[in-house]
Amino acid sequence: MKKILIALIITMITVSSLFAAGQDEASGDVENEVQEMVIGIVTVPDSAQHIAAVKFKELVESRSNGRFVFDIQHSASLGSEGSIIQQVQLGTVDIAIITTGPVGNVSKLANALSLPFLFKNNEQADMILDGPLGQEILDSLSDYHIKGLAFSENGFRNLTNNMVQVASAADVKGLKIRTMEAPLQVKIWRMLGANPTPMAWPINTELAQGTIDGQENPLWVIDKYKLFEVQKYMSMTRHVYSSHIDMMNLATYEKLSPEDQELFVTCMKEAAVYQRALNRESNAGYMQNILDNGMVVNETPDVDSFRTLVGEIYEQSKKDIDEDFIARLLEAVK
Numbered sequence: 001m002k003k004i005l006i007a008l009i010i011t012m013i014t015v016s017s018l019f020a021a022g023q024d025e026a027s028g029d030v031e032n033e034v035q036e037m038v039i040g041i042v043t044v045p046d047s048a049q050h051i052a053a054v055k056f057k058e059l060v061e062s063r064s065n066g067r068f069v070f071d072i073q074h075s076a077s078l079g080s081e082g083s084i085i086q087q088v089q090l091g092t093v094d095i096a097i098i099t100t101g102p103v104g105n106v107s108k109l110a111n112a113l114s115l116p117f118l119f120k121n122n123e124q125a126d127m128i129l130d131g132p133l134g135q136e137i138l139d140s141l142s143d144y145h146i147k148g149l150a151f152s153e154n155g156f157r158n159l160t161n162n163m164v165q166v167a168s169a170a171d172v173k174g175l176k177i178r179t180m181e182a183p184l185q186v187k188i189w190r191m192l193g194a195n196p197t198p199m200a201w202p203i204n205t206e207l208a209q210g211t212i213d214g215q216e217n218p219l220w221v222i223d224k225y226k227l228f229e230v231q232k233y234m235s236m237t238r239h240v241y242s243s244h245i246d247m248m249n250l251a252t253y254e255k256l257s258p259e260d261q262e263l264f265v266t267c268m269k270e271a272a273v274y275q276r277a278l279n280r281e282s283n284a285g286y287m288q289n290i291l292d293n294g295m296v297v298n299e300t301p302d303v304d305s306f307r308t309l310v311g312e313i314y315e316q317s318k319k320d321i322d323e324d325f326i327a328r329l330l331e332a333v334k
């Protein structure tokens with residue numbers, strides 16, 4: 001009996017040490033393995049989202065000595081931004097650069113960034129987004145299986161349409177405006193008197209066919225998507241600063257070593273700073289091209305008339321988003 005017991009113990013020790021050795025080997029393999037990840041974006045090559053994605057890919061691939069490689073799926077090959085967010089939550093897409101509008105459907109704190117006329121200028125946007133309030137928004141995504149890495153940008157959005165030269169908010173009345181797929185956007189355009197229709201990007205066909213009269217987006221979108229071919233008028237309403245939330249599946253992030261986690265965050269933050277600067281530098285060129293292509297541009301619409309009509313959204317947002325967060329945000333942008 002004693003012999004059997006000893007034999008059993010020896011067997012157990014051998015098996016468990018074999019198992020441990022196997023584990024060591026396995027983790028050794030993982031370290032040398034190349035890990036491939038998918039980055040999803042809805043827009044085309046050379047778009048704002050794509051520029052940020054490419055920069056991030058280059059930085060991580062080179063700094064990890066090729067331990068990570070990234071496949072950028074662009075031009076909505078993975079579906080709409082709403083759908084890409086869900087795929088990030090599930091982990092079937094690892095990383096995505098998403099316009100903040102639809103992210104508000106997941107974490108209501110993100111909606112705070114879609115409040116009209118919140119940021120006065122780029123510097124203020126950077127200060128908030130790169131500061132503790134921005135971090136709170138990124139961190140709020142972890143309740144939804146998402147790691148928020150950084151904010152890159154679309155830029156300040158302007159209104160285009162085919163019907164009327166919009167000089168003040170009164171001219172918006174009755175216009176069929178496409179909005180991002182986010183209830184807050186629909187609400188804002190309703191307050192402005194428009195007839196808003198949420199639609200996934202891109203929308204060239206709907207604009208060409210006249211299903212909608214207009215849309216709103218930053219200069220690069222109007223230029224890169226050649227919206228000047230299907231839209232006659234643009235008004236520089238700059239009604240909202242449109243950021244991107246650069247995100248990752250939380251479980252995939254948490255599986256990285258602490259060093260790699262830091263690498264991913266640092267590289268996305270650097271990619272964001274690079275992309276924002278490039279976008280801002282390029283605005284004058286985009287504008288020139290838009291004008292050269294015959295769009296009629298109102299550079300100084302009566303922005304206050306817009307601000308007045310949407311003022312109430314701030315009161316509502318205290319209840320709909322988070323009273324304390326909105327109070328701190330408004331204090332910070334004073």
Ligand code: EAX
Pocket residue numbers: 042043099154179180200201216217221242
């Ligand atoms: O980034 O859906 C939108 O209006 C976005 O701004 C668009 O994807 C371009």
